[in-house]
Amino acid sequence: MKTVGIIGLGYVGLPTAIGFHDAGFEVWGVDVSQRTVDMVLAGQNPTGDPDVDDIVPQPGAERWHITTSTPEAVPNCDVILVTVPTPITHDLKPDLSYVEAAGRAVFEALPKGKNTVVVLESTVYPGVTAQTWLPILEELGLEQGKDVSIAYCPERFNPGDPAHGVRSVARVIGCSDESVGHALVKLYGQLTSEDVRYVGKLEVAEAAKVIENVQRDINIALVNELARIFPALDVDVEDVLSAAATKWNFHRYTPGVGVGGHCIPVDPYYMIQRAADVGVPAGLITAARAVNRNMPHHVAGVLHELLYRAGVPSGEGRVLFLGWSYKPEVGDPRETPAEPLYDSLVSKGISVGVFDPHLDGGYPEGVVVETDVAASKGYDLAVLVTAHQACVNLDWDALKANMNHPILYDGRRVLDLKGLAESGWQVHAVGRPV
Numbered sequence: 001m002k003t004v005g006i007i008g009l010g011y012v013g014l015p016t017a018i019g020f021h022d023a024g025f026e027v028w029g030v031d032v033s034q035r036t037v038d039m040v041l042a043g044q045n046p047t048g049d050p051d052v053d054d055i056v057p058q059p060g061a062e063r064w065h066i067t068t069s070t071p072e073a074v075p076n077c078d079v080i081l082v083t084v085p086t087p088i089t090h091d092l093k094p095d096l097s098y099v100e101a102a103g104r105a106v107f108e109a110l111p112k113g114k115n116t117v118v119v120l121e122s123t124v125y126p127g128v129t130a131q132t133w134l135p136i137l138e139e140l141g142l143e144q145g146k147d148v149s150i151a152y153c154p155e156r157f158n159p160g161d162p163a164h165g166v167r168s169v170a171r172v173i174g175c176s177d178e179s180v181g182h183a184l185v186k187l188y189g190q191l192t193s194e195d196v197r198y199v200g201k202l203e204v205a206e207a208a209k210v211i212e213n214v215q216r217d218i219n220i221a222l223v224n225e226l227a228r229i230f231p232a233l234d235v236d237v238e239d240v241l242s243a244a245a246t247k248w249n250f251h252r253y254t255p256g257v258g259v260g261g262h263c264i265p266v267d268p269y270y271m272i273q274r275a276a277d278v279g280v281p282a283g284l285i286t287a288a289r290a291v292n293r294n295m296p297h298h299v300a301g302v303l304h305e306l307l308y309r310a311g312v313p314s315g316e317g318r319v320l321f322l323g324w325s326y327k328p329e330v331g332d333p334r335e336t337p338a339e340p341l342y343d344s345l346v347s348k349g350i351s352v353g354v355f356d357p358h359l360d361g362g363y364p365e366g367v368v369v370e371t372d373v374a375a376s377k378g379y380d381l382a383v384l385v386t387a388h389q390a391c392v393n394l395d396w397d398a399l400k401a402n403m404n405h406p407i408l409y410d411g412r413r414v415l416d417l418k419g420l421a422e423s424g425w426q427v428h429a430v431g432r433p434v
């Protein structure tokens with residue numbers, strides 16, 4: 001396998017294409033967006049992930065072909081990786097339309113008899129690769145093992161975390177044809193320095209990726225539930241977690257204003273859907289999702305109470321969000337808890353300002369955008385929503401001087417509450433007794 005095709009040049013596909021190019025492969029990259037293709041051809045990074053900024057091959061690079069045309073790319077490739085989005089719909093069902101469309105475009109362009117290997121990397125629930133792609137192969141008269149072989153190798157990409165980039169993250173490969181599985185182990189072994197292993201049929205690899213994130217969602221939900229129980233017992237949950245973490249196999253997670261991103265709050269719905277398909281209850285997974293989805297509303301209630309106690313007249317409160325993005329040091333608002341927190345506060349008559357240096361807009365109508373946080377004036381309360389460095393290491397004295405009331409709520413449990421209290425802030429935090 002010398003020529004690799006990548007379909008979808010987003011925050012997973014583009015680093016993957018660059019990784020294989022750096023590893024010496026001939027690379028064909030395809031994206032439906034002309035803007036993306038034009039930027040990549042110009043050596044620019046269209047993904048928004050700063051780690052990709054200066055690794056895009058420059059114009060004229062050899063072995064580097066970028067196009068919007070799947071039919072142009074596919075015949076050149078020995079293996080094709082599909083890295084397209086798998087979002088959830090508004091009713092929380094998996095949206096597989098991108099996987100379907102990308103697969104169809106690839107299979108329609110496949111040369112006969114070349115046994116091109118087509119690998120899905122997008123996060124899906126067990127059974128999707130076969131269910132979505134095999135009918136298209138049948139419709140097009142493509143024979144598995146002769147014209148094409150399909151496999152699944154979940155992306156384990158972590159935005160804003162170069163330590164777990166495509167060249168340094170362990171991979172698992174599922175394929176019904178063991179020999180193809182082992183060939184892919186060799187291929188990915190040239191991409192990443194970490195462990196790569198064949199794990200059996202497609203469904204095993206599909207399931208592994210989903211449950212990795214389901215486990216994370218459940219663990220976060222546990223600490224979020226504890227962050228609601230312990231304040232009622234006049235105990236700070238962080239003190240309890242610090243004590244418990246002295247046990248050798250206690251895995252510590254941090255309570256917060258909510259769980260955002262395109263992975264953790266999304267992937268559990270795949271598992272819930274699949275379990276429902278086969279009539280097996282997924283009560284724990286469902287309950288964890290409910291706990292995490294409710295956190296922004298819980299925090300909104302606490303902030304409303306704090307404003308009331310400070311004597312802020314109902315309908316006149318102004319809250320400053322420190323951060324909006326779902327995760328520190330990335331500018332990504334997808335599924336951010338800031339949104340339901342905002343909605344909940346607005347429903348209580350509270351207006352919102354936002355400071356997030358990693359985002360340049362995309363906020364709901366009516367949000368006041370603050371670009372110089374220390375100069376932000378007239379807020380009654382500041383809430384840390386995203387633990388960006390710029391939101392943690394700011395000029396707290398300058399901000400306090402401009403506040404109507406020096407009330408601070410640490411929604412990520414990363415601030416030095418003792419120090420801030422000593423400097424005059426009235427400090428509160430998720431999981432801490434009011």
Ligand code: SAJ
Nearest residue numbers: 155156157158159220253254256258259260261263264326
């Ligand atoms: N969060 C908490 N408490 C925690 C950890 C996270 O509230 O203890 C929140 C974050 O604030 C964020 C959300 O959960 O809003 C998701 O955070 P995340 O650290 O899981 O970041 P993601 O969504 O980028 O998750 C990715 C995932 N990677 C892949 O799916 C390939 C996930 O599997 C990784 O474990 C995670 O990065 C990581 O380790 O950083």
